[in-house]
Amino acid sequence: MKFVLVAAGTAALALLAGACSSGDEPSTATGSGSSAAPAPAGGTLTVFAAASLTESFTALGKQFEAAHPGVKVSFDYEGSSALVQKLDNGAKADVFASADETTMTKATQSGVIDGRPAVFATNKLAIAVAKGNPKGIKTFADLARPGLTVVVCAKQVPCGSATQKVEKSTGTTLKPASEETDVKQVLAKVQSGDADAGLVYVTDATSAAGKVDKVDFPESSGAVNKYPIAVVKDAPQAALAKEFTDFVLGAQGKAELTKIGFGPAE
Structure with missing residues (x-):
């Protein structure tokens, strides 16, 4: 009788221990309703x-x-077309933000973008001139005057494409001293005195206030650039990339972009 009672008690304890053990272990099963992995x-x-x-x-x-x-957060700032070329050549990145939709479309078509890009801001051209505007530049047509040293962006860069649109719409043909690979290089030549004027974005001239003067011209409204942002395909930090794009598209992003003169997404 004692042997039977001991055996029964032992079995009961074993069952109880097994139940407690299974309840303490975290479940590794995943269901279709599970949420996405956090960043x-x-x-x-x-x-x-x-x-x-x-x-x-x-x-x-x-x-x-x-x-x-x-x-x-690590940034690589260059002309949009140069950045797409880097992605095409296998460069690793998480997010791509372009200065126009045409360049983003090229990136999408080449298969380096994951998902659908979203426009987060707009921008238009302005003329950057030396402080005090010593050459008296007031209009886009003034840039064609003889004796002026004018610099622009190369045609494959979004700011260069916008410049060509304005030339076509106004019938003005510019003869630039150089065509730069990005808008900051144009701005730098005006700041250094190597150029009398340069076609940049409103935001670039605004950010360089005190170093250059800005001349707005109405024809720039006919060449507004829309800025899209997207997660890069096979992004090493895909979750963080999605969070950053949402951040740029959100209220804080809009507030910071507005400070420097970007227009709202259209």
């Missing part, structure tokens, strides 16, 4: 962005880092 706690987010986004995106990057302890 990693740390790491580097690599953003390829048009040169004209330098000031606003640098500020947004710092805000994003503050909201994501352990995350570092």
Whole structure:
């Protein structure tokens, strides 16, 4: 009788221990209703962005880092077409922000973009001139005057494409001293005195206030560039990339972009 009672008690204890053990172990099963994996706690987010986004995106990057302890945002600012070429050649990035939709379309068609790009801002051209505007440049047509040293963006760059649109619509033919690979190089030549004037974006001239003067011209409204942003295909930090694009498209992104003169997404 004692042997039977002991055996029964032992079996009961074994069953109880097994039940407790299985209840303490976390479940590894996943169902169709499970949520997406959260963004990693740390790491580097690599953003390829048009040169004209330098000031606003640098500020947004710092805000994003503050909201994501352990995350570092690294930027590569160049002409949009050059950035697409890098992606086509296998460069690793998480986010791509272009200065026009045409260049983003090329990136999408070449298969380096994941999902559908979203427009987050607009921009238009302005004329950057030396402080005090010593050459008295007041209109777009003035840039064709003899004796002026004018620089523009190369035609394959969004700011260069916009320049060509204005030339065509106004019937004005420019004879630039040089065609630069991005808008910041145009601005730098005006700042250094190597050029009397340069066609840049409103935002670039605004960011360089005190170093150059800005001349607005009405014809620029006929060549407004829309800026799209997208997650790069096979992004090393895909979850963070999605969060950053949402951040740029959100209220904080709009506020920072507006500060420097970007127009709203249309």
